[in-house]
Amino acid sequence: MADARITLAYGRDTGIVAIGHGERYKAAHQALAASGFRRGDDWVYHLPNADEDASRATAADLVRHATAHGVEVTTSSRRFIGDTARDIARLLPGQWDARIELYSHPAWQQDLVPWLWDSGELAHVVQNERIPYAATLTDTAGTALLLVERPGHQLDYLVGAFAPEPFEEGYGDPHAPRSLTLPPFADRAARTVADRFLPAYERAVHTRRIATVTEALDRIRTEHGTWAAVVASGRYSDTPPLGATALGEAAETFLNRAWAEFLTVIQHAPALLDRCRPAATGRPEDARLLAQLADALTDAKGLDRDASLTRTERDTRLWAALDTWLTHSEPFLRQARAATPPRQHTVPAAAPPRQP
Structure with missing residues (x-):
């Protein structure tokens, strides 16, 4: 049965x-x-x-x-997980919402797997152990955490993260943060989340943004190299020489492909630029280049939706943005890798009991 x-x-x-x-x-x-x-x-x-x-x-x-x-x-040997989650949420820095999640049928918890952004025990547990219920903790910035009772332990919990919305699925991502074990006491659990997990989560988001932008720029650079080779030779591989119309079509093809990749840069690079501090890295001259990169993003944003632009105007502005980013990607990545995500505010330690 x-x-x-x-x-x-x-x-x-x-x-x-x-x-x-x-x-x-x-x-x-x-x-x-x-x-x-x-x-x-x-x-x-x-x-x-x-x-x-x-x-x-x-x-x-x-x-x-x-x-x-x-x-x-x-x-259960534990109190209701909804109470635990609400107590932790109340103690965390900022505003957090706690909700109970039920996975009544064993198959339902597998729906979590693609969205879990975890390189630790939680991902293994969700895939291999029965988790009939859990709780989510979500803050106003969209950070979403999953809290489950730790299988095989009478009191402990596990906390991990869902993939941030801009990244969509998180399964198998090498940049994912590692889930942590939490004690059954809300104040200690909240301090563990605030002092250890959330900073690690922010570092992981920062690192993944860098990787995402780097990959997009590499693909643009590859497409640009292919297009430049066609222009230089006037042909595709061993085909007959291309006329002006065909060369124009090749340029348009490159721009369309580059734009699809550049949208990723537009989405993730601003957060990285905001955290760059060239003066702190001993390279204050990078500040001017970072400003140019930020201006290029601003100029390129919404090009595909601006109906007032002609195709020539759109292409000219896109060319300029691409050229700026391909030219100055090295100092950008150098500064982004040196940047430090902001540290979360910690949870105050509980006051010691008064002496009689």
């Missing part, structure tokens, strides 16, 4: 909570409903009241209905 389970935990504000899961999770939901549990908007089941006698009666009914439905009931 396929599995069906109910996990019970204690919620600070709601009392006993129940989560049904397994391949036969619907049977678990039926047992919960039949015994008097009520489903919340987050699909977590709660007791309808906090009366102790009524709660005991409902719990006894749950065991009976679960047995009738072939459902196994277990009690």
Whole structure:
């Protein structure tokens, strides 16, 4: 028989909570409903009241209905993960939103795999262990974290990150940050996230931006080399010489391909430029070049949407932007690699108990 389970935990504000899961999770939901549990908007089941006698009666009914439905009931050694996530979110620097996530069917958690941006234990756990529920922590800047109970441990948690939105999927990315183990105490867990994980996450984002821009510029440079070779020889490989029209079409093909790649530069380079500090690297002369690169991005942004431009005007401005970036990419990358992402504000340490 396929599995069906109910996990019970204690919620600070709601009392006993129940989560049904397994391949036969619907049977678990039926047992919960039949015994008097009520489903919340987050699909977590709660007791309808906090009366102790009524709660005991409902719990006894749950065991009976679960047995009738072939459902196994277990009690978690941890408090409700929603409470844990909200407590951590409240203590983190900035504004964070905590939400419970349910993966009632075992296959559903696999939907997380492409989006997890992790080089540590969390990615392995999501792919190989049963995770019926988790919590997400999201801040106003779009940083999204995943919090799960650490399998095989009674109290610990794991925290890792989803890929930042500009990068889309994160699976297998060599630049991904490593997930961390968190203690069951919210203040210590929040300090671990703020002092260790978030700085590592910001460094990973910075490094991946550099790699993404570098790859885009390399592809543009390759396309430019191919186009320049055609112009120099007047032909494609061993084909007959090209006329003016064909050479013009070759230039247009190059610009279209280069623009597709340059959009990546437009998207990621500004954040890198903002963090560059040439004076701190002993190369203050790079500041002028970085300003030219920033101006080129500003001038190129929206070229494909500006209906007032003729094709010639668009191509001229794009050529100028590409030339600036291909010419000065080396000092840009030098400064970007030397730049340091801003450090997150730390969580204050809990005050020690007063001496009597």
